[in-house]
Amino acid sequence: MSLTYSLLTELPVQRELSELSYSKDASNFNAELAQQRSVEESKKIASLEQVLTSYQFFKREKFKQAVAQAKQNSNFTIELCFLVDCTSSMQPWLNIIHTEIQNIISDFSSKYNNFLIRLSLAGYRDRSEIPINQSLVYIPFTENISDFILKLKSISAFGGGDFAEDVLLGFSLLVNQKYINWTIDNSLLNSVYKLVIHIADAPCHGKDFHSLGPQHDHYYNEQAVPQFTHYFSVLSKQLNVQNYYFLQIAPQYTAAMVNQFKMIVNGNSLPIKITEHNIGGDTSKFFKCVLASLQQTVTNH
Numbered sequence: 398m399s400l401t402y403s404l405l406t407e408l409p410v411q412r413e414l415s416e417l418s419y420s421k422d423a424s425n426f427n428a429e430l431a432q433q434r435s436v437e438e439s440k441k442i443a444s445l446e447q448v449l450t451s452y453q454f455f456k457r458e459k460f461k462q463a464v465a466q467a468k469q470n471s472n473f474t475i476e477l478c479f480l481v482d483c484t485s486s487m488q489p490w491l492n493i494i495h496t497e498i499q500n501i502i503s504d505f506s507s508k509y510n511n512f513l514i515r516l517s518l519a520g521y522r523d524r525s526e527i528p529i530n531q532s533l534v535y536i537p538f539t540e541n542i543s544d545f546i547l548k549l550k551s552i553s554a555f556g557g558g559d560f561a562e563d564v565l566l567g568f569s570l571l572v573n574q575k576y577i578n579w580t581i582d583n584s585l586l587n588s589v590y591k592l593v594i595h596i597a598d599a600p601c602h603g604k605d606f607h608s609l610g611p612q613h614d615h616y617y618n619e620q621a622v623p624q625f626t627h628y629f630s631v632l633s634k635q636l637n638v639q640n641y642y643f644l645q646i647a648p649q650y651t652a653a654m655v656n657q658f659k660m661i662v663n664g665n666s667l668p669i670k671i672t673e674h675n676i677g678g679d680t681s682k683f684f685k686c687v688l689a690s691l692q693q694t695v696t697n698h
Contacts, residue, residue, distance in 0.1 A: 472511045475590045475691060476538060478577055480567050482597035483520040483534050488554040490596050490646070493680040494518075495549040499542055501684055505691050512590075512695075516545045517577050521567035522556045533566075535576040560613035564601030564654070565621055568628040572636065579636045592640040592694045593632070594687060598647040598678075600654040601625075607653050626661050633662075633669035639698065642690045644683075645675045670697065 479494060481487065502514050520534030536548045570576045571593065580589050600607040602616035611617035632638045643655050659671050672693070676682040 473588050473590060474513045474515060474580065474585075475592070475694065476515045476517070476579060477691070478517045478519060478538075478571065478579075478591075478593050480571060480593050480595040480597075481518060481520045481534075482522075482562055482564075482567075482599060483552065483554050484522050484556050484562055484599070485554050486598055487596070489680055490683075491549065491552060491554055493683045494596075495546045497684050497687070498546065501687050501691070502542060504688055508692075509695060513540055514542075515540045516542065518545075518549065518552075519567050519570035519577055520552065521563050521570070523559070523561075524563045524566065533570065533576070535570050537576065537578050538580075559615045560599055560609055560650070561602045561607065561616070562597070562599045564597065565624055565628075567595075568625065568632075572628055572631040579638070581636060586637060589637075590694050590698050591636070591638040592642060592690060593638060594690055595641065595643045596646065597643075597651055600651050606657050607650065609650070622657070622661065625658065626665060629658070629661055629667050629669060630665065633667045638669060640670050640672065640690070640694045642672045642674060642686075644686060645673050646678055648675060648677075 481491065481494075483491065498516065505514070506512065515538045516536075517538040518534070518536040522534070534552055536545060539545050574581070579591065600609070601621060602614055603619040603621040604611075604614070604617050605620075605622055607614070629641075632641075641658075643651070643658075645651060645655070655671065655673060661667075662669055662671055672690070674682075674686040674690070676686055
């Protein structure tokens with residue numbers, strides 16, 4: 398074999414071996430580079446997560462400090478409970494509460510900065526179509542407005558069945574400290590302002606509260622006046638709730654019920670004032686009505 402032939406045959410083989418070696422080296426390099434980048438990315442992610450955790454902790458601590466400072470600076474407390482029909486037609490009103498409540502409180506606090514505001518919600522649906530555990534809808538009192546809004550967003554309006562709804566259930570929640578934890582310390586009577594804002598587009602069961610007829614009320618013959626008398630008595634005399642506001646969004650259906658409530662309160666000389674806000678189905682009026690209710694409660698105390 399000649400030297401020339403040997404070189405001609407060996408050079409391509411050497412080139413292939415060299416390229417193969419380079420390919421392996423490049424592959425190893427890329428793998429090592431990818432691994433290094435993966436480690437670096439993991440460190441960056443871990444670092445970011447640590448920063449986020451620290452920030453969240455900082456925000457929680459700042460909020461706790463703000464609440465503590467508010468309590469320290471507050472000479473008075475307002476306890477506002479929303480009593481809400483949570484059947485299907487009422488979703489826009491649940492939405493407007495969690496959309497506007499922070500703005501309402503901010504506006505109120507700009508004028509009355511020595512008040513701590515606590516919020517709660519007692520909701521009801523209808524007893525005729527869903528289990529009682531799904532009818533009980535409530536958020537206990539809290540001064541953590543963000544937490545109240547978060548819980549409220551988890552509540553969906555559904556059901557309805559016949560036209561009349563289980564308003565009695567809502568009132569039973571209102572006066573039950575297990576669900577709605579009103580302040581009941583007698584030494585604080587002069588510094589705690591309490592109100593209920595009731596939002597509904599349908600009356601309660603019973604022919605004394607509407608003229609819809611039995612076809613729209615499965616409990617048309619229910620005698621609910623004694624029970625409402627008891628609840629208004631507990632609300633006003635034992636829990637010292639001074640104001641009940643009703644947002645008339647469908648007065649053609651609920652006006653008779655509110656009139657009956659007024660007869661119960663006035664006929665029994667109960668120390669609670671019933672006020673109506675006629676706003677129809679216009680959710681844009683919610684802000685003004687709730688703000689006015691808070692201001693009126695303070696003025697009338």
